[in-house]
Amino acid sequence: MSAFLTPDTLVLLLIEGLLLALMAVLLPSLWRLARRFDIGRTTPEQYALEKRAYLAGTLLRFMLWVKIALFVYFVYALDHLSGVITGAMCAAGVINAWDYGPLLLGWKLAGLYLFGSWLVLHRLDLSRENLPFSRLKFRLALGLAAFMGVEFALLIGYLDALDPATIVSCCGTLFSTANVSALGTLLAIPKAWLLGVFYALFALIVASALLRRSGLAALFSLLFLPVALLAIISFFSTYVYELPTHTCPFCLLQKEYGYMGYLLYFLLFAGTFSLLSAALAAKLVQEKARFALGLWLLGGFVALATWYPVGFYLKNGVFL
Amino acid sequence: MNPKLLTFALEAIGRRGGKNAAVGIIFALLVALLASVLLTSRSLQSEVEKTLSALPDITVQKLQGGRQGLIESDRVYAIETIPGVTWARERVWGYYYFQNAGVNFTLVGLDFFLPAYEESLNAAIRNFDIATWMDRDFMIVGEGVERTLHANYYKEYFNFILPDGAMKKVELAGTFAAGTALQSSDTILLPVTLARTLLNAPEGLATDITVAVANPEEVAMVATKISRLYPDTRVITKTDLAGSYQNLFDYKGGLFLSLFITALASFFILLLDKSGMGLAERREIGILRALGWRMEEVIRLKLLESGIVAFTAYLLGIFIALGYVFMLQAPGIVALFEGYSVLKPAFELPVVIDLSLLGLIFLATVPLYMAAVIFPAWRAATIDADEVMR
Numbered sequence: 001m002s003a004f005l006t007p008d009t010l011v012l013l014l015i016e017g018l019l020l021a022l023m024a025v026l027l028p029s030l031w032r033l034a035r036r037f038d039i040g041r042t043t044p045e046q047y048a049l050e051k052r053a054y055l056a057g058t059l060l061r062f063m064l065w066v067k068i069a070l071f072v073y074f075v076y077a078l079d080h081l082s083g084v085i086t087g088a089m090c091a092a093g094v095i096n097a098w099d100y101g102p103l104l105l106g107w108k109l110a111g112l113y114l115f116g117s118w119l120v121l122h123r124l125d126l127s128r129e130n131l132p133f134s135r136l137k138f139r140l141a142l143g144l145a146a147f148m149g150v151e152f153a154l155l156i157g158y159l160d161a162l163d164p165a166t167i168v169s170c171c172g173t174l175f176s177t178a179n180v181s182a183l184g185t186l187l188a189i190p191k192a193w194l195l196g197v198f199y200a201l202f203a204l205i206v207a208s209a210l211l212r213r214s215g216l217a218a219l220f221s222l223l224f225l226p227v228a229l230l231a232i233i234s235f236f237s238t239y240v241y242e243l244p245t246h247t248c249p250f251c252l253l254q255k256e257y258g259y260m261g262y263l264l265y266f267l268l269f270a271g272t273f274s275l276l277s278a279a280l281a282a283k284l285v286q287e288k289a290r291f292a293l294g295l296w297l298l299g300g301f302v303a304l305a306t307w308y309p310v311g312f313y314l315k316n317g318v319f320l
Numbered sequence: 321m322n323p324k325l326l327t328f329a330l331e332a333i334g335r336r337g338g339k340n341a342a343v344g345i346i347f348a349l350l351v352a353l354l355a356s357v358l359l360t361s362r363s364l365q366s367e368v369e370k371t372l373s374a375l376p377d378i379t380v381q382k383l384q385g386g387r388q389g390l391i392e393s394d395r396v397y398a399i400e401t402i403p404g405v406t407w408a409r410e411r412v413w414g415y416y417y418f419q420n421a422g423v424n425f426t427l428v429g430l431d432f433f434l435p436a437y438e439e440s441l442n443a444a445i446r447n448f449d450i451a452t453w454m455d456r457d458f459m460i461v462g463e464g465v466e467r468t469l470h471a472n473y474y475k476e477y478f479n480f481i482l483p484d485g486a487m488k489k490v491e492l493a494g495t496f497a498a499g500t501a502l503q504s505s506d507t508i509l510l511p512v513t514l515a516r517t518l519l520n521a522p523e524g525l526a527t528d529i530t531v532a533v534a535n536p537e538e539v540a541m542v543a544t545k546i547s548r549l550y551p552d553t554r555v556i557t558k559t560d561l562a563g564s565y566q567n568l569f570d571y572k573g574g575l576f577l578s579l580f581i582t583a584l585a586s587f588f589i590l591l592l593d594k595s596g597m598g599l600a601e602r603r604e605i606g607i608l609r610a611l612g613w614r615m616e617e618v619i620r621l622k623l624l625e626s627g628i629v630a631f632t633a634y635l636l637g638i639f640i641a642l643g644y645v646f647m648l649q650a651p652g653i654v655a656l657f658e659g660y661s662v663l664k665p666a667f668e669l670p671v672v673i674d675l676s677l678l679g680l681i682f683l684a685t686v687p688l689y690m691a692a693v694i695f696p697a698w699r700a701a702t703i704d705a706d707e708v709m710r
Binding site: 080 | 687
């Protein structure tokens, strides 16, 4: 039986398809806007294009919100499918059921950052009288359309490859250091090193944000994201599960752990995105960067992640 | 969110109450239809899961020519020596077709002096006074069976027809109420020797063997060992069953959803087509534009209006569905999911409200609605003030 007919995947396909269709409808307008939009002209064509620009902005904002909701739902659906796919005990096994499954997940995540950045650009553009970034943003929107097309193809390929009858691996084998893959090698990095880098990067982000060095803040945030994910997999998750051998970034999303993974990942992704977009905005319009929100979110993430080992130590008097 | 804009939007909805109500009610009914099916599915699923959790960890069936046959009872002893196994027991059970009513009963043979393999069965016979029935042929029946027997004028006994055509009179000793209605409503409990006679299962052979394993982590390993020990068996674990049930419910729900999407799509094409604005609405937007509203703000107003209508209709639809499924017991929809047993047990759908399910229904309906109104909203916002006010 194929995985296409479960309600979860149907809804995913329906909404992704809808967004793609909207994008397709928008594409001719975007093409013209990217080539012909010029705020200096006062022709009827320019007037019509300005109207079109509002449509594009509204639609893309709508898409972003739907994409955020859909990303959460996608992760939930993966977790739910682990009940059907043989051998999978959490989303880790399900996403790895296809070789490009992890790519799909990464692609979707990257998509959120890209859509978000586009909207930041869009807001900056509208906030200036002369709409300085309009041509740029419509060119970038064309890129977003291509990005979405690839994402949809990946999703179809993934759902097609999902087969309840084939046995997949459980997170216990996927995230072990014995795993002969790049990830296995990365997980073999000593935890002390990893944690050192994790906290050092966070300190650097805070310092560069307070000193208003937006370029550095953005760079460190970008570096922080993979380091934080690695640290969750190899260190913090074990304290959530209270089991030194259980290293998995997906079981966090399950009921047994109070769905805390959703909060943890929200803080991480929203925090890094907020910092990146603040830095981007500061660069583009030469303003003082607004880092406060990002710092709070990221600080919340670090505090929440740190709480688990500390709490474990307070309760048991030892570290795992 | 600007509260004044919200008030303004609410007033605007009120000004065009009839049109908004019509669209909202159709949308609410569509949401209600989808939600009823999915809520029923989830509710039945939870009932099945309850049954599953009462099942033994491992069931061993013997295969003969690819079909299930009777299994040797003494295999129990070999299985019990596998480390990790708490106990292994033979089961004697099967179906009996009662032609008058056209239903199947599930006959379960029990040794009334030993604890049964299933806790719910123990509960069923706990209050039963075995001493008075010792040497008689008796049975204890589920509620559904009792109803069927009474309807056919069997008040105190029932005549089973044996495989060789002879009659076997069995007295009705009592009834039991089951914890899970799907499972036990059609069940008849009998002494094991009587069950062997009725099911034509000779001494030394059993229907299947159930195995309890103390540590759930070891179930898969024990199952592998059993199938190595007896290659002619099919070894089914509880997890396998749970997976295949989830699959089945997902499949039926999905099948419905895919048909439903077609209906939804046609509604939205209608919506897209009919949501052209009347003269009054165009005038209103023209005035707003003349007062200095930006296009962006008009779009926001229009989307807010539609959003309020969609969300209200969504909530209304969910409430209609909750009432239909849990108060009216989902007439018509339950039939979509059951139907493997001819004896439909009368049971109450347990109230299961799952946030993820509400999220799924939301995602399946509201974004489509919003997508359908973006274009009209934009068209409205880009009206030139002078054009409509002239």
